[in-house]
Amino acid sequence: MEFAPSDRLAAEMHFAKARENLRALAALVKPVGPGTSSGAVSAAIATASRALDGAAQALDPNGPDAARVPCPFCGNRVVRGATLCGACWRKLVPPQGS
Numbered sequence: 341m342e343f344a345p346s347d348r349l350a351a352e353m354h355f356a357k358a359r360e361n362l363r364a365l366a367a368l369v370k371p372v373g374p375g376t377s378s379g380a381v382s383a384a385i386a387t388a389s390r391a392l393d394g395a396a397q398a399l400d401p402n403g404p405d406a407a408r409v410p411c412p413f414c415g416n417r418v419v420r421g422a423t424l425c426g427a428c429w430r431k432l433v434p435p436q437g438s
Contacts, residue, residue, distance in 0.1 A: 352408060355392045355393075355395065358392050359389055359392055362385050362388050362389055362392075363385075365385065366381065366382065366385045393408075393416075393417045408420065409435070411425040411427065411428060411430070411432065412432070413425065413428050413430045414427050414428040414430075416428065418432065420434065420435060421434045421435075422434065
């Protein structure tokens with residue numbers, strides 16, 4: 341199944357909004373309830389974010405015009421033209437033509 345670049349971009353925008361909402365949720369639940377470790381909440385949010393990344397990658401994991409690419413250092417998916425990874429904070433060199 342082939343997706344047009346505009347379809348991929350629209351899907352990526354939805355996934356980005358979902359990630360943003362997960363981060364907002366994480367900020368709200370920082371003071372976790374008794375018996376729940378903050379690590380468990382963070383792990384659940386990270387798992388959900390990876391699931392979103394997997395769904396985005398499923399659209400076309402090898403597409404030359406994919407909107408997001410893996411960070412070469414940590415594997416976190418970043419915007420193709422990113423100059424800094426939001427997960428490991430390492431400087432990135434955007435691919436040619438971005």
